Amino acid sequence: VAILIFAIIAKRKGLFEMDTGEEVFYRIDRAKTNIYTEPLMQVDPVLKPKEVNHDKITLQQELGKGQFGIVYKGLVYGISGDEEYVEAAVKTTKDGAFDDVKEDLLEEMKLMIQLGSHPNLMTLLACCTQREPYYLITEFMEYGDLLNFLRRCREKENGEKDNIYNVGEMEQLGIAHQIAKGMAYVQEERYYHGDLAARNVLVGRGLTIKISDFGLADDIYSRGYKRREQEQKIPIKWCSIEAILNGICSSEGDVWSYGVVLYEIFTLGGTPYPGIAGRFLVAQLREGYRMDQPEGCPDEIYKIMLQCWEEVAESRPRFNDISQSVDAMLVERSDYLCFDMEGECEDNTEDGSSRPLSVPNIYVRAPGNLETSENFAPIIEEDNEIGLEELQEIIHSENKADIKRDANDNV
Structure with missing residues (x-):
């Protein structure tokens, strides 16, 4: 609790401001019990029009999982242009996934955009790639596979x-x-x-x-x-x-x-x-x-x-x-x-x-x-x-x- 209070005060007082102007987010490392900043990752230009912040996503129940990934039912706020939540399916990698698995998820997002839209293809509604875990977000299909x-x-x-x-x-x-x-x-x-x-x-x-x-x-x-x-x-x-x-x-x-x-x-x-x-x-x-x-x-x-x-x-x-x-x-x-x-x-x-x-x-x-x-x-x-x-x-x-x-x- 004390660490959280310190982080909030420090943020308000600008103790962690960066000269580069680069956006950062604050996180507590529980193992080291210290506070540090971590820059957000660069968004691929192909994905930028679909990028949303993680705080717009609410994960609900798990829909399924494979060897490396998990799919959740979730809610996404504001992607339709209105101030409302939209039902969605959120695909992400499991904790501890290898870097190549994460890269594969990013490549799948890009390919869905490059492939374009068709009534019988799943469309990428949004994505979260500025920090991990990465989210690939599509429409929710009620009856599953x-x-x-x-x-x-x-x-x-x-x-x-x-x-x-x-x-x-x-x-x-x-x-x-x-x-x-x-x-x-x-x-x-x-x-x-x-x-x-x-x-x-x-x-x-x-x-x-x-x-x-x-x-x-x-x-x-x-x-x-x-x-x-x-x-x-x-x-x-x-x-x-x-x-x-x-x-x-x-x-x-x-x-x-x-x-x-x-x-x-x-x-x-x-x-x-x-x-x-x-x-x-x-x-x-x-x-x-x-x-x-x-x-x-x-x-x-x-x-x-x-x-x-x-x-x-x-x-x-x-x-x-x-x-x-x-x-x-x-x-x-x-x-x-x-x-x-x-x-x-x-x-x-x-x-x-x-x-x-x-x-x-x-x-x-x-x-x-x-x-x-x-x-x-x-x-x-x-x-x-x-x-x-x-x-x-x-x-x-x-x-x-x-x-x-x-x-x-x-x-």
């Missing part, structure tokens, strides 16, 4: 409490369409995501879908692809065959991942390649194995999946083509529908007149079209990430086995 949302849709009681969980074929197509539109924008901007999966897609009110977690994303303008860093782990069941074998990341690799996301959507969160461990998947993919058509999955969607999983990257469809194909499926199955995400949809009433739909991102199914199978694809809790070094050892071992097998065949 798509993977867990889909799995909650399996439980009938959830649909009874909230109609959004009554997901049938039309809603599944709507989700797939929104992801394709968002990824089409990313692809046209000559970026790749690098980790497209249902766990990295968020669900908001009105079944609004937004792609998030651009931590592995990058600009591919110069070469059209990028190789993964040697120390990175890869989510092998979502990775393209060229990413697995050669570490090559590209927008064509995102298309492969989208095919796996389609499997997740149309199995309501089933685990891809059920019963196949990641380390054994490599050989099967090289031999041409692809997942079977999920029960209840439309033939047209499974055809898109197989196109996404073409071994030759250049043979895979572009996201804009996928978006148009899914859009056509929605039109074919709908009584009424508007697919312009920024436009106004209309509903035909019984007397033949039309009325605007209040929520633009709802995909409306024909009456009686809600059909979900009780024979759900399995959910398997497993570690799907493999380090590149381990992966290379697996591939090297398989190559040696192939050479030996070929030699025996020639004898």
Whole structure:
């Protein structure tokens, strides 16, 4: 208490003023029991328009955490231009995080700004980078990540409490369409995501879908692809065959991942390649194995999946083509529908007149079209990430086995 009183008096009397005019903040070092000043860090010019002070942020409950980061639900004051609090999601690093993890968070913030705005991409609302902990602040998506949302849709009681969980074929197509539109924008901007999966897609009110977690994303303008860093782990069941074998990341690799996301959507969160461990998947993919058509999955969607999983990257469809194909499926199955995400949809009433739909991102199914199978694809809790070094050892071992097998065949 005495130290705090001294700090306040000292600050008021100007005892800690700096000749440089540089803004400082005051902190008590409990271990050394002394008071010192620490200059605020320089804000990157790209981030400056989004920079806010930490005192504008109120962290509430934890939403989730990974190996290095935590996401909180929070309130941000004043970012909308009004003197009010806005609900937000706040991503930050864990205590004691390495410098490279903090730098990755800063790079993700910059990339979100550089990538620009799209209705199906998470937008950076604000950031705190003048001092640690760094905060990446985005809009709050009420229903969380798509993977867990889909799995909650399996439980009938959830649909009874909230109609959004009554997901049938039309809603599944709507989700797939929104992801394709968002990824089409990313692809046209000559970026790749690098980790497209249902766990990295968020669900908001009105079944609004937004792609998030651009931590592995990058600009591919110069070469059209990028190789993964040697120390990175890869989510092998979502990775393209060229990413697995050669570490090559590209927008064509995102298309492969989208095919796996389609499997997740149309199995309501089933685990891809059920019963196949990641380390054994490599050989099967090289031999041409692809997942079977999920029960209840439309033939047209499974055809898109197989196109996404073409071994030759250049043979895979572009996201804009996928978006148009899914859009056509929605039109074919709908009584009424508007697919312009920024436009106004209309509903035909019984007397033949039309009325605007209040929520633009709802995909409306024909009456009686809600059909979900009780024979759900399995959910398997497993570690799907493999380090590149381990992966290379697996591939090297398989190559040696192939050479030996070929030699025996020639004898």
